[in-house]
Amino acid sequence: TQLLEQSPQFLSIQEGENLTVYCNSSSVFSSLQWYRQEPGEGPVLLVTVVTGGEVKKLKRLTFQFGDARKDSSLHITAAQPGDTGLYLCAGVGSSNTGKLIFGQGTTLQVKP
Amino acid sequence: EPEVTQTPSHQVTQMGQEVILRCVPISNHLYFYWYRQILGQKVEFLVSFYNNEISEKSEIFDDQFSVERPDGSNFTLKIRSTKLEDSAMYFCASGKEGQSNSPLHFGNGTRLTVT
Numbered sequence: 099t100q101l102l103e104q105s106p107q108f109l110s111i112q113e114g115e116n117l118t119v120y121c122n123s124s125s126v127f128s129s130l131q132w133y134r135q136e137p138g139e140g141p142v143l144l145v146t147v148v149t150g151g152e153v154k155k156l157k158r159l160t161f162q163f164g165d166a167r168k169d170s171s172l173h174i175t176a177a178q179p180g181d182t183g184l185y186l187c188a189g190v191g192s193s194n195t196g197k198l199i200f201g202q203g204t205t206l207q208v209k210p
Numbered sequence: 211e212p213e214v215t216q217t218p219s220h221q222v223t224q225m226g227q228e229v230i231l232r233c234v235p236i237s238n239h240l241y242f243y244w245y246r247q248i249l250g251q252k253v254e255f256l257v258s259f260y261n262n263e264i265s266e267k268s269e270i271f272d273d274q275f276s277v278e279r280p281d282g283s284n285f286t287l288k289i290r291s292t293k294l295e296d297s298a299m300y301f302c303a304s305g306k307e308g309q310s311n312s313p314l315h316f317g318n319g320t321r322l323t324v325t
Binding site for chain 1: 214241243245251252253254255258260265266301303305307312313314315316317318319
């Protein structure tokens with residue numbers, strides 16, 4: 099069974115600080131996706147990383163896929179209150195149906 | 211931008227009753243999914259659907275659950291006899307392809323409360 103462990107589960111920081119969220123597995127994933135979910139809404143895709151070692155940037159967000167494609171990280175530089183939300187990592191399962199396996203999520207609070 | 215729409219946004223039902231959760235996926239998408247999220251827990255895969263049949267289902271998706279795409283537009287999830295533990299947010303998602311780098315688009319969910 100493929101599992102994703104996401105950490106930390108909760109993070110409360112001050113505006114301007116940097117943070118990193120980790121997503122780890124003992125399994126290899128063909129790709130990994132990061133989502134953001136607002137209360138009362140569905141997850142919204144931020145980025146997909148496909149190649150081992152790949153780094154993608156989305157403004158102040160940097161996403162990295164591990165060389166072995168078993169782990170990923172999300173780094174936010176100079177966090178802002180607007181970054182507050184739930185961040186989810188999700189690996190594409192090995193079954194070729196497009197099924198996603200989600201981590202537990204990281205609830206981020208950025209205080210002004 | 212096209213989006214996945216789900217109705218109702220909130221459904222309250224009594225234990226043992228049948229419920230049907232409805233979804234309208236993005237029109238040119240071919241892969242359809244249901245996920246659920248129990249309060250405080252991770253998003254869990256229920257079922258994937260392609261070419262008018264289930265392509266994969268999880269252990270959660272037992273005989274009480276069924277899916278249907280009755281008219282080429284709607285994609286429904288039916289729970290035949292609801293249990294208290296079925297209370298959760300249910301998300302529908304669709305994708306253009308079932309490949310690893312094809313993004314899924316999620317609806318805003320239906321909050322199911324079983325009393």
